[in-house]
Amino acid sequence: MTLPILYNCPPSGNCYKVRLFAALVGIELEIRNVDLAAGAQKTAEFTALNPWQQVPVFQDGETVIWDSQAILVYLAETYGKHDWLPSDPVGRAKVAQWLSVAVNEIQHGPADARLVKLFGYPLRYDDAAKASERTLKIIDDYLSGHKWLATERPTIADCAAYPYLALAPQGEISLEPYPSLRRWISDVEALPGYIPVDQ
Ligand SMILES: N[C@@H](CCC(=O)N[C@@H](CS)C(=O)NCC(=O)O)C(=O)O
Incomplete structure (x- = not known):
């Protein structure tokens, strides 16, 4: 095969x-x-x-x-x-919404901070750290009222957003102030079949 x-x-x-x-x-x-x-x-x-x-x-x-x-x-x-990509218009749009956040707000916040700290990329760390603060706060507030990002159950939106949110500490961005985000990270990590990132 x-x-x-x-x-x-x-x-x-x-x-x-x-x-x-x-x-x-x-x-x-x-x-x-x-x-x-x-x-x-x-x-x-x-x-x-x-x-x-x-x-x-x-x-x-x-x-x-x-x-x-x-x-x-x-x-x-x-x-x-x-189930991982709903077929109804609202569910699909909500997934698309979070896929977009993964590429924009999450990339230009915690993912860029990690690129600087872990791999020495020539990006402005202060800008990435400031953007991270706003992004993590908005997502934390959202997750205080929602178990998963797009729908009532996990979707590809959670898979797209999870890596650079969970890896934020590698960019020296603390997750300590964001309890609902940390709760969601634990929920993703508890999904059957979950694997951690390679180092
Ligand atoms: N939007 C793309 C971004 C892909 C991307 O940035 N890939 C990085 C690794 S995480 C890369 O290949 N960089 C090539 C380079 O640094 O030359 C995606 O989500 O796949």
């Missing part, structure tokens, strides 16, 4: 989103690690898969998808149970 391929980088939170969801729903993947530090994402071969020269990339036969949010949508539709 040919397994779908995930072009992956072990400490990447975006790649971890895909590995996490695959583990939660029991999708077996062939993992191909891409050495970002050595510039393997910039080769002609990899650029043909993803012109943005980024991981993750997912390849399922002839189908190639880049962007972790898009891969989650594909996996939920193709392999996952429909």
Whole structure:
């Protein structure tokens, strides 16, 4: 049997989103690690898969998808149970809303702070820390009245948002002031099949 391929980088939170969801729903993947530090994402071969020269990339036969949010949508539709991506208009829109937050507010807050502290990326740490404060506060307030992000049950929105929220302390962003966010993180970690990020 040919397994779908995930072009992956072990400490990447975006790649971890895909590995996490695959583990939660029991999708077996062939993992191909891409050495970002050595510039393997910039080769002609990899650029043909993803012109943005980024991981993750997912390849399922002839189908190639880049962007972790898009891969989650594909996996939920193709392999996952429909519960992970609701089919009703409101549920679908709420999932899209949080996928957007994952790429924008979460990326430019705790994910960027982690890039600076863990990998020395030339980004402005103070800006990322300030953005993190606002983002984490808004999400914490929201989660004080909601068990999961998009619907009454976990969806791909939770998988997309979880990695860089849970890994915020690696960017020296404390989760201490956010009890509802910490409760949600524990709930994600209690899901059957949960796997932690590679280090
Ligand atoms: N929106 C994309 C972002 C992907 C992304 O930023 N990937 C990073 C690793 S987390 C990457 O491949 N960077 C390549 C580089 O730094 O040259 C996604 O969600 O997949």
